[in-house]
Amino acid sequence: MSTVLAGVGLTKKYGSTTALAGVDVEVGTRDSLAIMGPSGSGKSTLLHTLAGIIRPDGGQVLLRGERIDDLGENRLSALRRKRFGFVFQSGQLLPELPAEENVALPLMLEGLPRAQAVERARRWFAPLGLDGLERRRPGQLSGGQAQRVAIARALAVAPDVVFADEPTGALDQATGTEVVRLLTSVTREQGAALVMVTHDAEVAAHCDRILQVRDGRITNYSQFTAS
Numbered sequence: 001m002s003t004v005l006a007g008v009g010l011t012k013k014y015g016s017t018t019a020l021a022g023v024d025v026e027v028g029t030r031d032s033l034a035i036m037g038p039s040g041s042g043k044s045t046l047l048h049t050l051a052g053i054i055r056p057d058g059g060q061v062l063l064r065g066e067r068i069d070d071l072g073e074n075r076l077s078a079l080r081r082k083r084f085g086f087v088f089q090s091g092q093l094l095p096e097l098p099a100e101e102n103v104a105l106p107l108m109l110e111g112l113p114r115a116q117a118v119e120r121a122r123r124w125f126a127p128l129g130l131d132g133l134e135r136r137r138p139g140q141l142s143g144g145q146a147q148r149v150a151i152a153r154a155l156a157v158a159p160d161v162v163f164a165d166e167p168t169g170a171l172d173q174a175t176g177t178e179v180v181r182l183l184t185s186v187t188r189e190q191g192a193a194l195v196m197v198t199h200d201a202e203v204a205a206h207c208d209r210i211l212q213v214r215d216g217r218i219t220n221y222s223q224f225t226a227s
């Protein structure tokens with residue numbers, strides 16, 4: 001496995017609460033990692049630390065071998081925009097923009113002219129089963145369709161890593177399964193790595209590996225060979 005993103009000896013405290021107590025983790029190209037664990041165990045802190053949103057107190061985050069946790073805020077936010085994609089539980093699409101413009105937005109932020117960005121964005125609709133929904137606004141989409149638009153938006157910039165925080169949390173079981181199946185397969189096809197927090201074991205089972213966190217420590221690392 002060629003490592004894309006690694007966390008080495010990550011620690012984070014909030015006052016007297018230890019959110020991360022020395023975590024080592026890595027993900028590779030076309031690799032997917034699910035982070036599971038009880039409420040308050042440190043899952044979100046770990047995801048946000050790997051994504052350069054939270055700075056660790058100790059340890060390092062390395063993207064393709066280069067340290068990113070000590071970059072200045074401007075460089076770090078530019079890096080997040082270009083090299084990472086994000087899928088949240090819900091509510092991340094801009095309600096006033098059609099789906100295709102929501103997907104095009106990260107490309108426009110990178111300086112691509114609007115027409116080209118929308119043209120590139122449209123290519124994502126068929127692979128994600130969204131054909132014909134390009135001009136719908138988020139309020140005119142089902143929860144599952146909106147999450148698929150969010151996946152397209154996360155992948156539009158061809159990121160190294162996609163981070164997903166409870167991406168199926170607002171969906172029913174069947175829709176959630178369909179969304180996670182697309183998320184894992186499309187991310188893999190694009191050659192990106194996927195890091196996903198979920199409390200749902202069925203959703204986690206779509207990933208190559210599952211990491212269990214408790215009290216800020218990894219307690220179990222399981223690997224699937226047949227995914």
Ligand SMILES: Nc1ncnc2c1ncn2[C@@H]1O[C@H](COP(=O)(O)OP(=O)(O)OP(=O)(O)O)[C@@H](O)[C@H]1O
Nearest residue numbers: 014017018019037038039040041042043044045046
């Ligand atoms: N900004 C913060 N300020 C203070 N304490 C925090 C902060 N963020 C997280 N914590 C604490 O750090 C610990 C880990 O929190 P974290 O959100 O990472 O857990 P989690 O496993 O994602 O939980 P959940 O499943 O409930 O979302 C918890 O005890 C939490 O209360």
